[in-house]
Amino acid sequence: MRTIKFNKTRCGVEVLLRVGSGNEIKEAYTDTRVYNTDYFEILIFRKAKGYVVLNQRKIELADNTVVFISPFQKRQWQVDPENLDFTFLIFQEGFLNDFFADKLFTYRLLYFYQLDYPLRMNVSAEYIQKACSTLTEIHTELKEANPDSEHLIRSLLYYLLLKFNRDYAQHNHLPLNKPENNYAYQFKKLLELHIREKQRISEYTFLLDISRITLNKAVQAQFNVTATHLLKQRLLFEIKNYLIHSDLTVADIAHELNFSEPNHLMRFFKTQSGQTTSAFLLDYQNGSKAESFGS
Numbered sequence: 001m002r003t004i005k006f007n008k009t010r011c012g013v014e015v016l017l018r019v020g021s022g023n024e025i026k027e028a029y030t031d032t033r034v035y036n037t038d039y040f041e042i043l044i045f046r047k048a049k050g051y052v053v054l055n056q057r058k059i060e061l062a063d064n065t066v067v068f069i070s071p072f073q074k075r076q077w078q079v080d081p082e083n084l085d086f087t088f089l090i091f092q093e094g095f096l097n098d099f100f101a102d103k104l105f106t107y108r109l110l111y112f113y114q115l116d117y118p119l120r121m122n123v124s125a126e127y128i129q130k131a132c133s134t135l136t137e138i139h140t141e142l143k144e145a146n147p148d149s150e151h152l153i154r155s156l157l158y159y160l161l162l163k164f165n166r167d168y169a170q171h172n173h174l175p176l177n178k179p180e181n182n183y184a185y186q187f188k189k190l191l192e193l194h195i196r197e198k199q200r201i202s203e204y205t206f207l208l209d210i211s212r213i214t215l216n217k218a219v220q221a222q223f224n225v226t227a228t229h230l231l232k233q234r235l236l237f238e239i240k241n242y243l244i245h246s247d248l249t250v251a252d253i254a255h256e257l258n259f260s261e262p263n264h265l266m267r268f269f270k271t272q273s274g275q276t277t278s279a280f281l282l283d284y285q286n287g288s289k290a291e292s293f294g295s
Contacts, residue, residue: 050079
């Protein structure tokens with residue numbers, strides 16, 4: 001499977017992000033092969049017809065849609081090239097966290113590393129126009145650098161990402177309160193780093209040096225789910241990725257993910273998904289590649 005890597009083309013200032021018209025990278029979205037990337041993407045569609053399979057979910061695309069994609073998520077596009085007009089914003093995690101001097105910034109954005117809510121927003125044409133106008137300003141500062149361009153880019157980007165975050169929270173009825181601490185975001189980051197070898201809440205509370213009650217309270221306040229739910233959904237996602245995108249047997253996957261026996265993995269999968277691993281794969285191979293994700 002292809003991994004498309006961030007192209008560090010030199011801009012007017014040394015800011016490692018790209019903004020542009022979808023025509024510049026259109027081939028990646030009209031190619032129907034499965035691939036992933038090593039960067040975040042925010043795609044703002046003025047016009048779109050089709051769908052993308054992302055996180056094993058089918059996301060219907062339409063005019064005036066914003067789609068959020070995290071690094072290394074497998075995706076497969078099925079879009080009409082004649083009805084495709086979009087603007088893109090792409091960047092790598094390290095860049096954004098360093099740019100804002102916050103190592104947890106990407107984990108604070110509810111639409112990234114998201115497994116429970118839609119990875120898109122259906123918005124108005126006016127909303128799209130305003131977002132694209134901000135991106136146009138960023139693009140201008142990247143190409144026509146001035147001494148203060150980096151500061152302007154920082155403020156425009158910060159505004160846009162937080163505006164998306166607020167609206168995404170409102171769309172999905174998620175809390176957006178200022179947290180008492182960073183435990184929920186740290187936990188989310190640790191899941192991305194350690195889910196293959198750590199599947200117990202106690203392992204994460206040990207890393208964070210907090211109690212289970214404290215962690216659960218923080219996660220519930222920020223993500224509206226329990227810490228256990230977040231962990232199980234992330235582990236289920238990892239198993240599905242192995243089943244779909246590797247040649248490993250269930251026994252091999254169980255070994256990779258530190259299940260003591262394949263039967264334990266199969267029991268976990270059935271409990272969380274309502275399907276056996278073989279039924280899940282059969283559905284996928286028969287064309288039911290993903291469940292639709294409502295708006």
